[in-house]
Amino acid sequence: MRFNWNFDYVKGSKIAYAFSIILTIAGIISILALGLNYAVDFRAGSNVDITVSKAITTEQINPIVKDLGVDEGDVQITTGADRVNVRFSNELDENQESKFKQEFTKLDPTASYEVNTVDPEMAKELERNAIYAVLIASIGIMIYVAIRFEWRFAVAAVVSLFHDAFVVISVFSIFRLEVDLTFITAVLTIVGFSINDTIVIFDRIRENMRFAKKNTKADLREVVNRSLAQTMTRSLNTTFTVFVASLCLFIFGGESIRMFSLAMVIGTLFGAYSSIYIAAPLWLALKGKQTEKPKAAAKASN
Structure with a gap:
């Protein structure tokens, strides 16, 4: 019908x-x-996408960000059961990127990272x-x-x-x-x-x-x-x-x-x-x- x-x-x-x-x-x-x-695709900065094996809290990540010498107000942190995303308004240099990975690995040794950096132009x-x-x-x-x-x-x-x-x-x-x-x-x-x-x-x-x-x-x-x-x-x-x-x-x-x-x-x-x-x-x-x-x-x- x-x-x-x-x-x-x-x-x-x-x-x-x-x-x-x-x-x-x-x-x-x-x-x-x-x-x-x-997203970082359309504005300058660095985006760190992390696959984790256990839940990581924002409170655990904040000290790592602070040690990089980055203003915490320019950082957005999103956490999930198996993923963590940290977006920086400024571009991370090689030393900052390496230090971040090194410190985060202490929280989760099996974590894998994908870093995308876009310059202003x-x-x-x-x-x-x-x-x-x-x-x-x-x-x-x-x-x-x-x-x-x-x-x-x-x-x-x-x-x-x-x-x-x-x-x-x-x-x-x-x-x-x-x-x-x-x-x-x-x-x-x-x-x-x-x-x-x-x-x-x-x-x-x-x-x-x-x-x-x-x-x-x-x-x-x-x-x-x-x-x-x-x-x-x-x-x-x-x-x-x-x-x-x-x-x-x-x-x-x-x-x-x-x-x-x-x-x-x-x-x-x-x-x-x-x-x-x-x-x-x-x-x-x-x-x-x-x-x-x-x-x-x-x-x-x-």
Whole structure:
């Protein structure tokens, strides 16, 4: 038995727009006030990732950090059952790195270390390249959609994509979640997933437009609602599959892909939401103005 997805989705878009605007404003305020919690990939410093055989407390690590001559306020220590992460805002030189390992080995002789150091220039370059990657991908998608469909579809698609990417960035800023290179990979993956879902809906709208009345905005609204109903099962199935896979990666995956998995969980949900309640209704708003122009011109001539 197939579920009947015939609802007035366009009507619900007003609530969706209000929710998205509030979330966007909160994200802008958070980013301006707090910025992003960059990992060592995007800011200068050293990151020491340690695999341990027993639990090590922060109190045990603090004296080691103090002996390095590093300001404790510039060090973030995260401990777990089998991993310890120590992030220094400044770069460790060879002597400091060697001394840290030597002292930590006294706490756990079997510990293994992975040290990543990024200088200020490299951090700025990585941040700049990450922004370029997202922008270039969005521009390429806009050109593709404009060629395959029309400019109104392209505008609606890109607004939806920026919405998805910015929502994920906002959530990470508000909750002070760590932003690293895997996060950028997740954002680009989310953009690809979202545009795929949006293209399917737009393709169905275009097909239905061939045989539908297009005299009024109400006619276009009916086309959008019918197209969304026809693609809803496919959209939900795809979203559910990606969401479950991402959630399992977040729960059972390693620490190195945890932020990637979390970004995918958030982005997958908002990607499906924006395709239905942002992209399609926005196209309707833009297309509806085209149907209103002849009426306005007719009234003016009379």
